[in-house]
Amino acid sequence: MIPPGGTIGILGGGQLGRMLALAAAQLGYRTHVYAPEAEQPAADVATLATRAGFEDEAALAAFADAVDVVTCEFENVPASSLALLAARVPVRPGARAFAIAQDRLAEKAFVTSLGGTPAPHAAVDDRATLEAALSALGTPAILKTRRLGYDGKGQVRIATPADAPGALAALGGTDLVLEALVPFTSEFSILVARGLDGSEAHYPPIANRHEGGILAESVAPALGIPTAHVEEATALVIRIADALDYVGVLACEFFETAHGALFNEMAPRVHNSGHWTIEGAETSQFEQHIRAIAGLPLGSPAMQAPMAIMRNILGASVRDAHAVLADPHAHLHLYGKREAAPGRKMGHVTFLRA
Ligand code: AMP
Numbered sequence: 619m620i621p622p623g624g625t626i627g628i629l630g631g632g633q634l635g636r637m638l639a640l641a642a643a644q645l646g647y648r649t650h651v652y653a654p655e656a657e658q659p660a661a662d663v664a665t666l667a668t669r670a671g672f673e674d675e676a677a678l679a680a681f682a683d684a685v686d687v688v689t690c691e692f693e694n695v696p697a698s699s700l701a702l703l704a705a706r707v708p709v710r711p712g713a714r715a716f717a718i719a720q721d722r723l724a725e726k727a728f729v730t731s732l733g734g735t736p737a738p739h740a741a742v743d744d745r746a747t748l749e750a751a752l753s754a755l756g757t758p759a760i761l762k763t764r765r766l767g768y769d770g771k772g773q774v775r776i777a778t779p780a781d782a783p784g785a786l787a788a789l790g791g792t793d794l795v796l797e798a799l800v801p802f803t804s805e806f807s808i809l810v811a812r813g814l815d816g817s818e819a820h821y822p823p824i825a826n827r828h829e830g831g832i833l834a835e836s837v838a839p840a841l842g843i844p845t846a847h848v849e850e851a852t853a854l855v856i857r858i859a860d861a862l863d864y865v866g867v868l869a870c871e872f873f874e875t876a877h878g879a880l881f882n883e884m885a886p887r888v889h890n891s892g893h894w895t896i897e898g899a900e901t902s903q904f905e906q907h908i909r910a911i912a913g914l915p916l917g918s919p920a921m922q923a924p925m926a927i928m929r930n931i932l933g934a935s936v937r938d939a940h941a942v943l944a945d946p947h948a949h950l951h952l953y954g955k956r957e958a959a960p961g962r963k964m965g966h967v968t969f970l971r972a
Pocket residue numbers: 737760767768769770797798799800801802805828831871882883
């Protein structure tokens with residue numbers, strides 16, 4: 619257990635780290651953010667910040683020695699960096715969750731071994747394996763990089779076989795996975811927190827609407843999904859967390875179909891679709907994550923209102939973001955980013971509904 623006044627190390631400097639640092643402060647912890655970028659929304663609200671690359675072994679070692687526990691706010695921290703840190707300080711969740719979540723193919727195999735069902739898919743490493751995958755799965759399909767994809771980046775739709783060579787070239791030609799395009803009726807996510815003692819708390823299912831591969835809006839609870847599908851998906855996420863001896867918040871995304879919920883992907887961290895929990899749940903996902911990694915009891919995930927709606931503020935629309943405050947019930951969160959690039963997550967706003 620990390621005593622009050624202890625220091626939580628956060629790898630990554632984005633908005634998830636920022637909201638983790640705010641939750642940690644409320645619980646009496648100091649935070650130390652480690653990230654390579656010049657602009658770090660998390661560092662603005664943390665106690666300490668180190669700007670260094672994930673391959674900088676001396677900086678990583680100094681960081682590890684300055685904190686009581688390390689957690690990550692993004693999933694692409696190199697395995698070697700996590701191993702170096704873990705030799706000096708507890709890293710929660712642990713390296714195995716990252717190894718799996720960093721590789722779409724390994725992730726699908728792991729989830730299948732636990733009884734989950736991902737979209738039909740096949741590994742693609744060259745033109746021949748792509749042609750074989752396309753004849754097995756048909757079109758339309760989506761070709762994705764196995765690693766380092768996010769917010770719809772690193773993926774190309776293949777409408778007809780004629781699109782295949784262009785898609786292959788666009789994604790580097792190897793280390794890819796082809797997925798059948800799932801005719802989903804909706805997308806939802808399940809967020810589970812698992813404590814150091816193995817206790818578990820889960821939030822209601824969250825309906826997610828994406829625009830151009832980027833999350834636009836989340837609504838909790840997701841309505842219209844058969845209870846059996848929600849229960850199966852939640853049980854699967856708990857099995858994943860148990861199998862990894864996971865500590866912290868784990869998010870999994872699902873495609874809802876007539877035949878059940880298909881597993882899409884997991885994130886070994888707090889998740890954009892859980893931002894509504896700051897006002898909409900008794901214990902936010904950020905506080906829950908800090909409690910878990912600090913060895914504290916988990917809080918109640920119960921909702922504070924019948925419905926919560928979270929909208930992302932993307933790109934230049936941040937300039938008029940304050941207009942939403944004309945509604946006294948709007949809960950606005952801005953991340954303090956200076957560059958409003960198109961599609962960049964600049965903030966979010968949450969509304970609770972009776
Ligand atoms: P991902 O980064 O893999 O979660 O993909 C981003 C978004 O693209 C998803 O949330 C879906 O809206 C869409 N998408 C990805 N894979 C598929 C698929 N196999 N079938 C249908 N839509 C997909």
